[in-house]
Amino acid sequence: MDRREFIGAGAxxxxxxxxxxxxxxxxxxxxxxxxxxxxxxxxxxSFYPYELQxxxxxxxxxxxxxxxxxxxxxxEYEGLTGYGEASMPPYLGHTVESVCAFLQKVDLxxxxxxxxxxxxxxxxxxxxxxxxxxxxxxxxxxxxxxxKLSGQPLYKLFGYNPAKAGPTTxxxxxxxxxxxxxxxxxxxxxxxxxxxxVGLDSDEQMIRTIRSxxxxxxxxxxxxxxxxxxxxxDEIFWLKEQGVVLVEQPMAKERLDDTAWITERSPLPIIADxxxxxxxxxxxxxxxYSGINIKLMKSSGLLExxxxxxxxxxEGMKVMVGCMTETxxxxxxxxxLAPAADFCDIDGNLLITNDLFxxxxxxxxxxxxxxxxxxxxxxx
Ligand code: MG
Numbered sequence: 001m002d003r004r005e006f007i008g009a010g011a012x013x014x015x016x017x018x019x020x021x022x023x024x025x026x027x028x029x030x031x032x033x034x035x036x037x038x039x040x041x042x043x044x045x046s047f048y049p050y051e052l053q054x055x056x057x058x059x060x061x062x063x064x065x066x067x068x069x070x071x072x073x074x075x076e077y078e079g080l081t082g083y084g085e086a087s088m089p090p091y092l093g094h095t096v097e098s099v100c101a102f103l104q105k106v107d108l109x110x111x112x113x114x115x116x117x118x119x120x121x122x123x124x125x126x127x128x129x130x131x132x133x134x135x136x137x138x139x140x141x142x143x144x145x146x147x148k149l150s151g152q153p154l155y156k157l158f159g160y161n162p163a164k165a166g167p168t169t170x171x172x173x174x175x176x177x178x179x180x181x182x183x184x185x186x187x188x189x190x191x192x193x194x195x196x197x198v199g200l201d202s203d204e205q206m207i208r209t210i211r212s213x214x215x216x217x218x219x220x221x222x223x224x225x226x227x228x229x230x231x232x233x234d235e236i237f238w239l240k241e242q243g244v245v246l247v248e249q250p251m252a253k254e255r256l257d258d259t260a261w262i263t264e265r266s267p268l269p270i271i272a273d274x275x276x277x278x279x280x281x282x283x284x285x286x287x288x289y290s291g292i293n294i295k296l297m298k299s300s301g302l303l304e305x306x307x308x309x310x311x312x313x314x315e316g317m318k319v320m321v322g323c324m325t326e327t328x329x330x331x332x333x334x335x336x337l338a339p340a341a342d343f344c345d346i347d348g349n350l351l352i353t354n355d356l357f358x359x360x361x362x363x364x365x366x367x368x369x370x371x372x373x374x375x376x377x378x379x380x
Pocket of ligand 1: 221223248249273274293
C-alpha cells in the first residue's frame with residue numbers, strides 16, 4: 001500500500017500502514033501514532049510564472065491584449081500535489097512580481113495539513129490586505145489536496161450535484177463585424193449561451209452582427225462602459241428584445257445610486273462584477289444589483305467564494321460564477337461551484353492556446369466536471 005492508498009483507507013488500515021511504514025510492530029497505540037503521522041506532514045509550496053497565450057486578441061470597453069500573465073502554484077503534501085493558479089489581467093493591478101513577492105512571504109510550516117483551510121486563509125489575509133490572485137492560487141491548491149486526500153472530487157465534498165453544472169457562456173470580444181460573425185459561427189454550435197462585451201458605441205452593431213448568425217440567448221457585459229443611466233436603461237430594454245438574458249456591470253462601480261436606479265427599472269438582472277471582489281463588498285451592493293459575479297481571482301479562492309454564495313443567497317441575490325483568462329486549473333476550480341450558480345461564465349481555459357491541464361470540459365454547451373479526486377486535473 002502506498003501513501004496515497006494509506007490515506008484513503010480508513011482508520012484501521014491507516015494505523016496498520018503507518019506501523020509498517022515506521023517499522024512498528026503490534027497494535028497498541030498505533031491509531032494515535034498513525035494520526036500524528038497523517039497530521040504531521042509538511043506542505044511544500046512552489047511556484048513559477050506562466051504566461052497565457054490568447055487565441056484571439058481580447059478587447060473589452062477599456063483595453064485590448066494578446067497575453068495574460070499568470071503564476072502556477074504547487075503544494076506537495078504526503079506524496080500528493082495540489083495544483084493552484086494565479087491569473088492577473090492587467091486592470092486589477094496585480095503582476096507576476098507582486099504575486100511572486102507575496103508567495104515568497106508565505107510559510108506554511110506552522111500548519112499540519114491542507115485541511116486547515118480556515119486557519120491558512122486567515123493567515124494569508126494577515127500577510128496583506130490585497131493579493132487575492134496569489135491567495136486564490138494557494139486556496140485552489142489546498143482544495144485540490146483536500147479532495148485528493150479524501151479520495152473525492154471537490155464538488156462532492158461541497159455537496160453539489162455535478163449534473164447541475166449546466167451551461168457556460170462563451171465570450172465574443174469586441175471586434176470588426178467580419179471577425180465577430182466568424183467567431184460567432186465558430187462557437188454557436190458548441191455553446192448554449194454566448195456572452196458579448198458591450199459598452200462602446202458599436203454595441204448595436206455587435207448585437208445585430210451576432211443576431212445575423214445565431215438565435216442563442218446572450219449575456220452582455222458592459223465592463224463599466226455605459227456613462228448615462230437613461231441611455232443604459234433604454235439599451236437594456238432593446239437588449240431584452242434581442243434575446244439578452246442578463247447584464248453585467250453596466251456603469252462604473254462607484255456609481256452605486258445610478259446602478260440602483262437602473263436595476264429597479266431593468267427588465268433584466270443586473271450583475272455586479274468589478275463592483276464586487278470579496279465577501280465584505282456584498283452588503284453595500286444589496287438593492288443596487290440583482291446579483292454578483294464571483295471569480296476566484298477576486299475572492300481569494302474557493303473558501304471565500306462559497307461564503308459569498310451563501311451570503312448572496314441569504315440576501316435573495318443571483319449568483320454568477322466567472323473566471324479570468326486561466327488554464328484549466330483555476331477554471332476547473334471555479335466550475336466546482338457551477339451547480340450552485342444561476343449563471344456561469346467559465347470559458348477562460350477555452351480562450352488560450354497553451355493550457356497546462358486537462359480538466360473541466362464543455363460538451364453540448366454544458367460543463368462536465370472530472371470525476372477524479374480533488375480538482376480532477378491531469379497535467380499535460
Ligand atoms: Mg465582467
